[in-house]
Amino acid sequence: MRRATVPLRQRFDRIVPHLVIWPPIIISCTYAIVFSAWTIWVSLTRSTLLPDYTWYGFRNYTSMLATRNWQIASANLAIYGTCFVALTMATGLLLAVLIDQRVRAENIFRAIFLYPMAVSFVVTGTIWGWLLNPSIGIQKLVHDLGWAGFRFDWVIDRDKAIYCVVIAGAWQASGFAMALFLAGLRSVEADLLKAAQIDGAGAWRLYCRVVFPSMGPIFIAVMVMLLQFAIKTYDLVVALTAGGPGLASTLPSIVVYDFMFQRGELGRGSAAAVMLLASLAVVLVPYAIYRSWRARRVAAHA
Amino acid sequence: MPSRLVRPAIHGVLLLLAAAYLVPLLVVVLNSLRSTDDIMQTSMIGWPRTLVWSNFSETWSHYCIAEHCSGIRPYFVNSLEMTIPATIVSTLLGALNGYSLALWRFRGDTWVFGIITLGVFLPEQMKLVPWVIVLRDLGLFNTIAGLVLIHIVQGLSFTTLFCRNYYTSIPVDLLKAARIDGAGFFRIFWRIVLPLSPPILIVTVIWQFTGIWNEYLYGVTFAAGEQQPITAALIALSAHISEAPLYGEQSAAVLLAAAPTLLVYLFGGRYFLRGLTSGAVK
Numbered sequence: 001m002r003r004a005t006v007p008l009r010q011r012f013d014r015i016v017p018h019l020v021i022w023p024p025i026i027i028s029c030t031y032a033i034v035f036s037a038w039t040i041w042v043s044l045t046r047s048t049l050l051p052d053y054t055w056y057g058f059r060n061y062t063s064m065l066a067t068r069n070w071q072i073a074s075a076n077l078a079i080y081g082t083c084f085v086a087l088t089m090a091t092g093l094l095l096a097v098l099i100d101q102r103v104r105a106e107n108i109f110r111a112i113f114l115y116p117m118a119v120s121f122v123v124t125g126t127i128w129g130w131l132l133n134p135s136i137g138i139q140k141l142v143h144d145l146g147w148a149g150f151r152f153d154w155v156i157d158r159d160k161a162i163y164c165v166v167i168a169g170a171w172q173a174s175g176f177a178m179a180l181f182l183a184g185l186r187s188v189e190a191d192l193l194k195a196a197q198i199d200g201a202g203a204w205r206l207y208c209r210v211v212f213p214s215m216g217p218i219f220i221a222v223m224v225m226l227l228q229f230a231i232k233t234y235d236l237v238v239a240l241t242a243g244g245p246g247l248a249s250t251l252p253s254i255v256v257y258d259f260m261f262q263r264g265e266l267g268r269g270s271a272a273a274v275m276l277l278a279s280l281a282v283v284l285v286p287y288a289i290y291r292s293w294r295a296r297r298v299a300a301h302a
Numbered sequence: 303m304p305s306r307l308v309r310p311a312i313h314g315v316l317l318l319l320a321a322a323y324l325v326p327l328l329v330v331v332l333n334s335l336r337s338t339d340d341i342m343q344t345s346m347i348g349w350p351r352t353l354v355w356s357n358f359s360e361t362w363s364h365y366c367i368a369e370h371c372s373g374i375r376p377y378f379v380n381s382l383e384m385t386i387p388a389t390i391v392s393t394l395l396g397a398l399n400g401y402s403l404a405l406w407r408f409r410g411d412t413w414v415f416g417i418i419t420l421g422v423f424l425p426e427q428m429k430l431v432p433w434v435i436v437l438r439d440l441g442l443f444n445t446i447a448g449l450v451l452i453h454i455v456q457g458l459s460f461t462t463l464f465c466r467n468y469y470t471s472i473p474v475d476l477l478k479a480a481r482i483d484g485a486g487f488f489r490i491f492w493r494i495v496l497p498l499s500p501p502i503l504i505v506t507v508i509w510q511f512t513g514i515w516n517e518y519l520y521g522v523t524f525a526a527g528e529q530q531p532i533t534a535a536l537i538a539l540s541a542h543i544s545e546a547p548l549y550g551e552q553s554a555a556v557l558l559a560a561a562p563t564l565l566v567y568l569f570g571g572r573y574f575l576r577g578l579t580s581g582a583v584k
Contacts, residue, residue, distance in 0.1 A: 234427075
């Protein structure tokens with residue numbers, strides 16, 4: 001009896017790890033691939049309220065591109081993406097440089113600038129919605145303080161509502177940029193700094209000529225992450241402006257949801273989702289290539 | 303500028319900026335203690351004239367959200383019931399995934415890892431329609447269990463990424479020695495890898511908890527009415543009361559919704575930051 005159980009036990013020992021290893025790996029791989037392929041497929045079919053897998057070619061794409069919603073949303077994404085990334089990076093860099101001056105209570109400052117990243121976009125959007133609301137927010141406060149002509153009503157202004165999203169987004173994400181920039185500033189080689197200081201370079205020149213140029217990869221990484229962030233932005237707008245007034249601050253991510261679940265047009269909504277993915281790929285694929293190129297170059301130098 | 307003024311100036315600017323960053327939080331905290339009349343007469347930004355503690359009890363158990371007058375408590379509980387199991391399971395499976403990808407190398411493991419990390423970057427919008435169909439077929443539509451499932455599968459990409467990158471720093475010789483001693487897959491995981499894991503597991507748990515608690519799109523798409531998590535309830539709340547705003551109670555609701563992740567940040571900020579940076583740069 002005993003002789004028979006030993007090989008069985010060994011076989012069992014060899015099989016069980018596979019039973020444990022593979023399911024989660026297979027699930028996460030199929031999830032990434034099958035779900036994307038599925039949405040791409042739906043985008044090429046006649047699906048409306050329910051999936052209907054009759055081939056429809058690219059007609060969902062052409063008709064989506066022709067809608068006013070999509071056109072406004074993509075123009076808004078261009079404005080929001082550019083301004084959000086620029087403002088967030090500028091603020092993050094300013095904060096990082098200030099904190100890098102061996103300030104007192106550095107940890108407290110860092111914690112304060114980063115805490116917005118811990119709250120949800122829904123919370124951020126709701127609070128900023130109040131602050132920017134002219135009848136109860138900042139404008140009202142300034143009026144009550146006696147400056148009756150003060151105007152800050154962007155959130156209800158068709159041309160400026162999208163900039164409110166930029167402000168709230170930058171408030172939330174600039175601490176993240178700060179953290180990455182600070183890590184970059186701290187990793188500049190001390191020898192480089194010393195040599196520049198011996199040459200008598202002032203603080204301003206030291207940063208512009210020596211420190212920032214050596215942080216190129218970090219600037220690119222932060223920019224890519226923030227762009228990715230911008231393209232995916234959804235809840236922030238829903239909570240802050242609900243895409244309004246009218247369609248003034250709508251974004252592609254909102255158009256996707258609107259078509260899929262409010263208008264019951266799964267085909268066109270999926271086409272919009274695929275275009276959202278494509279815009280993300282435009283940012284991430286070159287970045288991935290750049291990173292592997294850099295990794296190879298570093299490996300070659302080592 | 304004379305050099306002895308530079309340092310005070312830097313501190314001054316930092317203090318001003320810090321105050322500006324704190325204003326939104328301060329506004330919510332103060333408004334949660336003010337009456338709505340007080341807020342409407344002045345503005346959102348101001349000190350309470352009298353402290354109104356009842357905002358919290360009102361918002362917690364009496365408030366009406368889309369015809370249900372049970373306060374935000376059920377939604378808060380939903381969020382807990384969704385976040386805690388999803389965080390634990392996705393972290394454990396991620397650790398296991400990371401362990402087998404990093405230390406039990408097999409043919410094509412880097413490809414598998416690459417595909418899994420794709421899931422980190424895919425926008426949620428790409429997965430909405432498949433999830434609708436999958437949840438409907440499993441009978442999990444509009445249930446907390448459905449949301450837990452979504453967050454486990456979705457979270458696996460992140461947790462695998464974190465753990466795999468951490469485990470690659472464990473020296474392979476350590477494992478070889480253990481294997482020569484006759485230790486198998488589980489014993490090595492249990493005796494060698496897990497004891498080395500607390501730092502990355504804390505990072506992963508904090509990341510998952512924060513991410514799942516704060517998530518909105520899945521919550522609003524796959525749950526309705528009283529099954530929704532707190533983020534979706536907050537949005538429903540502000541839509542519902544836009545005719546007759548109740549800013550005081552609403553501020554209390556916002557504060558309660560933000561409190562769990564803020565507390566996690568307060569006590570685990572260092573780990574939160576590590577998750578952020580490794581999730582971003584890697």
